[in-house]
Amino acid sequence: MDGGSSVYAYPIKCYYKLSEDADASARSAFVVPKKRFPRAVDRNRVKRLMRETYRLQKAMLRIPEGNCCRMCWISVAKEMPSYEIVHDAAATIFRKINAEISQSDEKVV
Numbered sequence: 001m002d003g004g005s006s007v008y009a010y011p012i013k014c015y016y017k018l019s020e021d022a023d024a025s026a027r028s029a030f031v032v033p034k035k036r037f038p039r040a041v042d043r044n045r046v047k048r049l050m051r052e053t054y055r056l057q058k059a060m061l062r063i064p065e066g067n068c069c070r071m072c073w074i075s076v077a078k079e080m081p082s083y084e085i086v087h088d089a090a091a092t093i094f095r096k097i098n099a100e101i102s103q104s105d106e107k108v109v
Helices: 042-059 083-108
Strands: 005-009 012-020 024-033 067-075
Touching: 005 083, 012 083, 024 042, 024 083, 042 083
Parallel strands: 024 067
Antiparallel strands: 005 012, 012 067
């Protein structure tokens, strides 16, 4: 996997890239566009939801030894999502990333 990739599960789009870095296993950034949520309070709430679901589910991510996965989580929702929707989307994203990582490992071997 040379370049970055993206996966989508409403209301989150996640860009990720594997890199060789022994110091960290995963790094993430969370983005909520000001255009969709003009009030800072709403943007912060959506970011808090995404961070919490990431924190609870990051153990699902299977990163090969000696690699680091850099991710950028972007909210694409037009209205405030519920915790359950964000939680399910994060689980779907982690499953898709794991599938793509395992496919790329099979191609290299």
